[in-house]
Amino acid sequence: MISAEEFLSRRGVDVNQAMDDRNRGSGVVGAGAAHAGFAGDAGYAVGVDVTFDSDADAEAPGTDGGAWGRRGRGGWRGRSAARGRSGAEARGGRRRSRRGGFENASPGAGIGAGVEDPKDLDACREAALRLLDAAPRASGALRERLVAKGYDADVADDVIERLTRVQLLDDDSYARSSVRYCAGRLLGARATVTELTRKGVDRRLAQQVVSQAEEDGVFEEAAWELGRQYARKTQGMDPDKRRQRFWSAGGRKGHSPETLQRISRELFA
Numbered sequence: 653m654i655s656a657e658e659f660l661s662r663r664g665v666d667v668n669q670a671m672d673d674r675n676r677g678s679g680v681v682g683a684g685a686a687h688a689g690f691a692g693d694a695g696y697a698v699g700v701d702v703t704f705d706s707d708a709d710a711e712a713p714g715t716d717g718g719a720w721g722r723r724g725r726g727g728w729r730g731r732s733a734a735r736g737r738s739g740a741e742a743r744g745g746r747r748r749s750r751r752g753g754f755e756n757a758s759p760g761a762g763i764g765a766g767v768e769d770p771k772d773l774d775a776c777r778e779a780a781l782r783l784l785d786a787a788p789r790a791s792g793a794l795r796e797r798l799v800a801k802g803y804d805a806d807v808a809d810d811v812i813e814r815l816t817r818v819q820l821l822d823d824d825s826y827a828r829s830s831v832r833y834c835a836g837r838l839l840g841a842r843a844t845v846t847e848l849t850r851k852g853v854d855r856r857l858a859q860q861v862v863s864q865a866e867e868d869g870v871f872e873e874a875a876w877e878l879g880r881q882y883a884r885k886t887q888g889m890d891p892d893k894r895r896q897r898f899w900s901a902g903g904r905k906g907h908s909p910e911t912l913q914r915i916s917r918e919l920f921a
Contacts, residue, residue, distance in 0.1 A: 772803075784820065794808075826853065831844055895916050899916065
């Protein structure tokens with residue numbers, strides 16, 4: 653292993669001049685920081701190990717472990733630190749672990765790392781409005797997103813209450829709109845309740861809205877449309893196989909066995 657000065661000298665570089673140029677060009681205070689940055693950069697570029705004469709030469713002021721770092725088993729580390737931020741910060745507060753994937757660079761990194769004040773009501777409200785502007789949401793889903801961003805749960809509840817009071821957030825309208833969407837996908841009542849609760853609608857409200865739609869024949873019509881589609885797809889096949897395929901599809905979409913049996917008798921006789 654060679655020193656930084658010897659490495660640069662072998663390649664015809666005037667070390668003192670290079671250090672002076674780097675100091676003048678970057679505004680770094682102290683020759684030690686310039687030495688570490690210049691030599692570390694050169695060593696990294698050609699893939700050789702570079703040592704420094706002292707820790708002061710290897711570490712720039714205000715950094716942890718040096719401006720460019722030392723070369724270890726995993727190669728050179730901390731190159732982004734010389735540019736004012738660490739590599740973990742450049743990836744949004746995460747660093748790649750040796751076992752693969754990512755891990756948080758610090759205990760405060762990750763979820764909520766971008767929120768300066770978790771109890772800032774105005775900032776939380778603005779975040780909620782941006783989320784609602786991007787897509788309609790139920791209050792449960794909105795609360796989950798705000799908390800995931802790092803806002804305090806009580807602050808998120810306060811924002812949701814205010815948005816509901818001024819009718820910018822309406823779970824009932826959202827649930828009814830979602831029922832129409834589920835019916836368009838030919839889902840049954842059971843699957844629709846599951847879908848609404850997954851989207852953050854309160855389960856009691858979801859069951860209430862779905863029951864009303866069921867009384868209006870929404871899911872009955874969806875089941876018949878599903879039956880007509882499978883009748884066309886399976887035309888010419890054995891009747892038992894046609895019924896079996898329809899029953900399987902209807903069960904996956906959450907239709908009741910009574911409805912499927914009634915449609916099956918008429919379409920696949």
